[in-house]
Amino acid sequence: MTKGRILLVEDDAALAELLTYNLERENFEIQHTADGEEAMLLAQENPPDLVLLDWMIEGLSGIEVCRRLRRRPETANVPIIMLTARGEETDRVRGLETGADDYVTKPFSPRELVARVGAVLRRVRPALAGEQMSYADIEMDIVSHKVKRGGETIPLGPTEFRLLRHFLEHPGRVFSRERLLDAVWGHDSYIEPRTVDVHIRRLRKAINNGGKSDIIRTVRSAGYALDNEGRV
Secondary structure, eight states, rough: OOEEEEEOOOOOHHHHHHHHHHHHHHTTEEEEEHHHHHHHHHHHSSSSSSEEEETSSSSOOOOHHHHHHHHHHTTTTTTTTESSSSHHHHHHHHHHHHTTTTEEEESSSSHHHHHHHHHHHHOOGGGGGOOOOTTTTEEEEEETTTTTTTEEEOOHHHHHHHHHHHHHHHHTTOOHHHHHHHIIOOTTTOOOOOHHHHHOOOOHHHTTTOOOOOOOOTTTTEEEOTTTTTTO
């Protein structure tokens, strides 16, 4: 089972090959590009679980890619680790202020990077920590297929369970209908995007039963997110 999809943006072919080898050995799925513009397209078409981003790539710089990823709803919450030979404190601060979640200075060991990747993903994807997931007052047991909110068991159909699990794996992140179709129904699904709205309504009805606050946020023209400040 894959631990997550990583977009690697690195124009040093030898380093990219080394990192790909080490990350795939740890069961990560890697998509690689050496070009900042292509990185933006790839991230927009199929948002990854994490971006490894070289600062000094040709064309569109890594710092600008980071800035643009943070501006777009579909990638605003994707964790970013910047890779760079720039070790000055001012550069590190600039990278973090632009939106990077972590900063690794070259040269570094592949083992260190893999550890950093794992640490960042564990913070943003609760599913990687075990068989239990939670967000706010919602708890999910993947093995027993049970969901509780505020300690009360919530009956969910299989599709609503998969939807909620996907949201719990990426709390706060906005997903379009098309992205949810791919993630929950699969790439080969011929279901209409509007079908997602039906299942979102069913999920909302189930988890908001009893007058509980709406924890699924609708983002106009963008999609849906699991958000503790949720509102319709």
